[in-house]
Amino acid sequence: MELFTIKSLPLWLQYVNENWFDLNKLNALIGIIIFGSLIVYFIRRAKSGAYLFVRRIPGLESIEEALGRATEIGRPILYISGIGGESDMQTIAAMNILGNVAEQIAHYDTDLKVPCINPIVMTIEQELVKQAYTRAGRPENYKEDCVYYLSDNQFAYASAVSGIMVREKPAANFLLGNYAAESLIIAEAGASTGAIQIAGTAAISQIPFFIVACDYTLIGEELFAAGAYVSREPLLLGSLKGQDIAKLVIILIMIVAIILATVVSALLLKDGFVYGLSDFMNKIFDLKAFK
Amino acid sequence: MRNYLPPIICGVCGVIMMLHFFLPENTMLYKTMMEWVTNSTIVVGVFGLFIGLASLVHNHGNRIARRSPGWGYSVITLSFTAIVALTGIISQNVGPSVVSKPLDKYNYDNRKNQDHTLITHTLFGYKDETYKTNLVAAATADAPEMKGEEITVRKVPLFMFFYNYVIMPMGATTFSLLAFYMITATYRAMRAKSWEASLLLISSIIILIGQVPIEEIPLIGKWIMGHAQLIVYMSLILYILYAAMKQFFSRNFITCGILSASAALIGVIWYYTPANVDFEAMKSIILNYPNNAAKRGILIGVQLGSLATSIKILSGIEKPYMGGRG
Amino acid sequence: MAPGSPNIYGPKQNFWQRHYRPLIYLLTLACVVGGTLTRLPLSLSVSDATQGVFDTLEKLPELRAQDIEKQQALLAEKLEEAKENSGPDLQKEIAAIRDKISRLQMNPKGVVLVCIDFDPSTEAELGPMAHAFIRHCFSRGVKVLINTGGNVMSQPLAQNIISASATEGALMKKNKYGFMEDGVDYVFFGFRPNAFQLYLQMGENILTAYETDYAGHDLTLLPIMRGIRNFSDIDMVFSISGYVGSPETWITVGNTKFGKPVALGQVAISASDYYPYIQSKQICGMLPGLRGAAEYEGACGSPPRATGRMWAQLYTHTFAILLIIIGNLEFFFKGFKHRKVS
Numbered sequence: 001m002e003l004f005t006i007k008s009l010p011l012w013l014q015y016v017n018e019n020w021f022d023l024n025k026l027n028a029l030i031g032i033i034i035f036g037s038l039i040v041y042f043i044r045r046a047k048s049g050a051y052l053f054v055r056r057i058p059g060l061e062s063i064e065e066a067l068g069r070a071t072e073i074g075r076p077i078l079y080i081s082g083i084g085g086e087s088d089m090q091t092i093a094a095m096n097i098l099g100n101v102a103e104q105i106a107h108y109d110t111d112l113k114v115p116c117i118n119p120i121v122m123t124i125e126q127e128l129v130k131q132a133y134t135r136a137g138r139p140e141n142y143k144e145d146c147v148y149y150l151s152d153n154q155f156a157y158a159s160a161v162s163g164i165m166v167r168e169k170p171a172a173n174f175l176l177g178n179y180a181a182e183s184l185i186i187a188e189a190g191a192s193t194g195a196i197q198i199a200g201t202a203a204i205s206q207i208p209f210f211i212v213a214c215d216y217t218l219i220g221e222e223l224f225a226a227g228a229y230v231s232r233e234p235l236l237l238g239s240l241k242g243q244d245i246a247k248l249v250i251i252l253i254m255i256v257a258i259i260l261a262t263v264v265s266a267l268l269l270k271d272g273f274v275y276g277l278s279d280f281m282n283k284i285f286d287l288k289a290f291k
Numbered sequence: 292m293r294n295y296l297p298p299i300i301c302g303v304c305g306v307i308m309m310l311h312f313f314l315p316e317n318t319m320l321y322k323t324m325m326e327w328v329t330n331s332t333i334v335v336g337v338f339g340l341f342i343g344l345a346s347l348v349h350n351h352g353n354r355i356a357r358r359s360p361g362w363g364y365s366v367i368t369l370s371f372t373a374i375v376a377l378t379g380i381i382s383q384n385v386g387p388s389v390v391s392k393p394l395d396k397y398n399y400d401n402r403k404n405q406d407h408t409l410i411t412h413t414l415f416g417y418k419d420e421t422y423k424t425n426l427v428a429a430a431t432a433d434a435p436e437m438k439g440e441e442i443t444v445r446k447v448p449l450f451m452f453f454y455n456y457v458i459m460p461m462g463a464t465t466f467s468l469l470a471f472y473m474i475t476a477t478y479r480a481m482r483a484k485s486w487e488a489s490l491l492l493i494s495s496i497i498i499l500i501g502q503v504p505i506e507e508i509p510l511i512g513k514w515i516m517g518h519a520q521l522i523v524y525m526s527l528i529l530y531i532l533y534a535a536m537k538q539f540f541s542r543n544f545i546t547c548g549i550l551s552a553s554a555a556l557i558g559v560i561w562y563y564t565p566a567n568v569d570f571e572a573m574k575s576i577i578l579n580y581p582n583n584a585a586k587r588g589i590l591i592g593v594q595l596g597s598l599a600t601s602i603k604i605l606s607g608i609e610k611p612y613m614g615g616r617g
Numbered sequence: 618m619a620p621g622s623p624n625i626y627g628p629k630q631n632f633w634q635r636h637y638r639p640l641i642y643l644l645t646l647a648c649v650v651g652g653t654l655t656r657l658p659l660s661l662s663v664s665d666a667t668q669g670v671f672d673t674l675e676k677l678p679e680l681r682a683q684d685i686e687k688q689q690a691l692l693a694e695k696l697e698e699a700k701e702n703s704g705p706d707l708q709k710e711i712a713a714i715r716d717k718i719s720r721l722q723m724n725p726k727g728v729v730l731v732c733i734d735f736d737p738s739t740e741a742e743l744g745p746m747a748h749a750f751i752r753h754c755f756s757r758g759v760k761v762l763i764n765t766g767g768n769v770m771s772q773p774l775a776q777n778i779i780s781a782s783a784t785e786g787a788l789m790k791k792n793k794y795g796f797m798e799d800g801v802d803y804v805f806f807g808f809r810p811n812a813f814q815l816y817l818q819m820g821e822n823i824l825t826a827y828e829t830d831y832a833g834h835d836l837t838l839l840p841i842m843r844g845i846r847n848f849s850d851i852d853m854v855f856s857i858s859g860y861v862g863s864p865e866t867w868i869t870v871g872n873t874k875f876g877k878p879v880a881l882g883q884v885a886i887s888a889s890d891y892y893p894y895i896q897s898k899q900i901c902g903m904l905p906g907l908r909g910a911a912e913y914e915g916a917c918g919s920p921p922r923a924t925g926r927m928w929a930q931l932y933t934h935t936f937a938i939l940l941i942i943i944g945n946l947e948f949f950f951k952g953f954k955h956r957k958v959s
Contacts, residue, residue: 181466
């Protein structure tokens with residue numbers, strides 16, 4: 001019976017901490033629950049018909065213009081989903097956009113080329129494009145060769161893509177996903193052919209190169225918002241809103257933490273409520289803070 | 292069933308991985324799961340390799356069969372894929388020979404007290420007078436060892452030959468294209484079209500100068516850096532006066548006055564600032580403060596976006612593995 | 618210029634405006650060739666980021682001694698406890714601590730794990746820093762464990778670097794060292810797929826992650842591995858990576874999980890992404906690009922591979938600055954001309 005008293009709580013916590021749940025990561029669990037709840041709440045709001053404002057993203061507004069231009073000129077569209085693997089979030093975001101873009105392309109009956117660096121991503125994108133053509137009611141227009149594997153070496157891939165751009169002269173290039181040093185090679189090759197280029201990546205160091213060489217650039221999380229923006233589905237819009245509110249919560253926590261830290265260091269506090277609160281706020285996002 | 296099974300598998304696997312994150316690290320369950328995940332990833336990765344190879348052969352094979360434009364490149368691609376794959380499988384003793392004489396000897400004061408030959412090569416291979424062939428062994432573990440005046444012959448594994456003399460130079464060449472593209476992009480993009488562009492321009496010039504020791508350039512380096520303050524302040528004052536003149540011609544006299552006063556203020560600051568401009572310190576300040584702030588902001592946004600995308604995939608809202616929407 | 622390709626100047630162009638691209642490429646080539654042919658010494662000041670890496674390596678014997686002291690204090694505590702209440706679990710703990718102390722004492726100068734994770738395309742920037750760091754380790758008597766990250770292309774490159782560093786100790790400008798023996802002074806694990814899980818396994822036992830070294834020798838038979846079982850026996854991690862995501866993996870595994878100092882070697886393009894980690898002390902330092910490699914070579918006395926290449930960077934940067942100035946002057950005067958016409 002002594003096992004189930006208040007006094008034995010520390011023993012229980014120690015037992016749980018050693019065998020079932022690392023209590024240092026409790027803040028991560030609470031964060032996931034809060035974040036997930038916000039997303040679920042806004043998805044419900046979106047499903048119930050509430051209007052959720054999403055600001056204009058020029059790069060995504062111009063997708064239709066790019067596709068129309070390609071159809072008029074009669075040249076293919078090139079879609080590159082970056083060099084990330086199948087578990088890379090940026091590649092997944094790029095694949096979401098590919099589904100929507102492929103559906104529109106199926107309506108216009110334009111050629112689509114999707115060269116891939118990763119064979120598993122290639123198989124997913126093959127299925128994705130096929131489903132998109134089926135949804136658009138044009139399954140007969142789907143060509144198996146439109147999604148293909150080039151090489152898994154970064155610069156071999158960049159050289160091959162540059163060659164495709166120079167030889168086949170696509171009218172529109174979509175450079176969406178995770179990029180590294182090959183971003184400028186691909187973007188400049190595309191710019192030299194006169195294609196309209198829409199790029200998007202969360203790789204911060206490559207964003208300046210895309211801004212210089214491409215017509216439209218999606219920066220950072222605009223890439224993740226693109227799926228919701230293009231499809232306007234309530235589920236996706238709701239999750240986008242939830243994500244933004246979570247960001248707002250983090251910003252507010254950071255502002256409060258900064259103010260408290262400034263007060264503590266200005267007044268040289270060593271203990272007390274303010275000091276304790278400041279210490280707690282500093283440790284909120286630390287996975288080892290409560291060891 | 293076909294519509295339900297993949298999202299269920301995805302959700303279950305996602306939940307398992309999440310639970311794994313929260314397990315204490317020294318438990319048997321954690322270690323077992325870790326081993327299971329590692330082995331599964333390796334197995335799936337190997338299958339992925341075969342899929343890629345099959346796609347490559349299928350794609351290029353079709354081009355050769357149809358004699359599409361550029362089918363010759365497809366022949367080269369497929370033949371070299373086969374050749375290099377074979378070189379990795381066959382014995383390491385098959386390869387070009389390297390015959391070499393000692394270039395120099397060093398006595399190492401160590402436990403073995405043995406002579407060891409230093410193999411070096413120039414941009415164009417070994418120097419002819421010291422080596423009989425131009426084939427280069429590179430400084431690998433298979434480098435020839437010399438004893439006295441003996442000449443030994445070693446085989447360089449063919450795979451290493453391909454790696455050192457085909458893959459390495461070609462990889463370096465493709466990466467070096469970036470330098471040229473970056474220079475033209477810099478020339479095109481770095482224009483003071485607006486105040487934000489001007490800010491970008493000024494900070495990039497500071498970083499460019501701070502990154503390299505310009506004072507070391509022969510003949511003119513020291514002069515440039517000695518007059519760096521003059522160049523910087525004069526450029527700033529001239530630019531502000533130019534903007535003031537634009538406002539004057541547009542009849543915005545108040546703005547013109549404010550800009551002129553700013554130019555005068557900068558002149559006063561110049562008069563009182565110390566002689567040397569430390570571009571390296573300015574570069575460090577730019578990298579450590581505004582750069583870090585911007586990077587952190589974008590990182591937080593990106594990570595939240597990734598988290599939201601993960602939750603959407605695990606809960607089945609988005610199904611990229613099933614063609615977008617199920 | 619190709620027909621149909623965009624031109625920033627519009628329909629009426631002079632010679633420069635028609636041919637600016639190839640002219641700029643030629644001048645860039647001239648800068649690079651000029652830099653390659655310049656054989657003068659170059660003095661560079663060492664940045665804080667580079668100094669952080671250097672200082673951490675220099676302090677490894679101290680770190681190890683502190684670790685040994687901590688373990689000895691813990692052993693004394695457990696022995697005191699054993700006097701009152703000796704049980705099999707406590708005895709196991711005491712044996713484990715003694716084992717740990719003996720392993721730490723086998724390598725008093727420290728152990729470093731170097732992850733060489735780049736391919737030939739980034740070898741120009743990252744190769745010299747790998748050479749310089751490994752030579753610095755050898756010159757200080759630090760044992761070096763080398764592995765590669767998630768890409769198989771790094772493996773032959775790593776092999777070249779290690780062989781050169783192990784045999785070229787006499788080329789050091791200061792702190793020359795003798796011939797380093799494979800299996801005694803260093804060990805190269807080679808490539809294994811699935812880097813993240815591999816690093817986590819190394820935290821438990823390196824022998825479960827790698828059974829043999831690159832040459833196929835059983836790791837249990839190598840003298841160097843007698844004092845190294847897992848991450849707790851490693852004092853520092855240096856990740857030289859040209860790939861996206863690899864440094865974050867090491868920061869997560871090496872620093873956050875195992876509490877070891879992590880240093881990074883990065884190409885210049887990616888280096889600015891990792892300054893926030895220096896500020897938050899998640900990494901002890903970073904070698905940013907060719908400049909970082911040249912600074913480190915100067916600091917440790919390694920043969921000047923990167924320093925020689927800095928001349929090309931110097932000339933090219935100067936040319937870039939000139940181009941920016943010319944471009945802006947062109948932009949301003951075009952503005953004047955338009956107003957005059959209107």
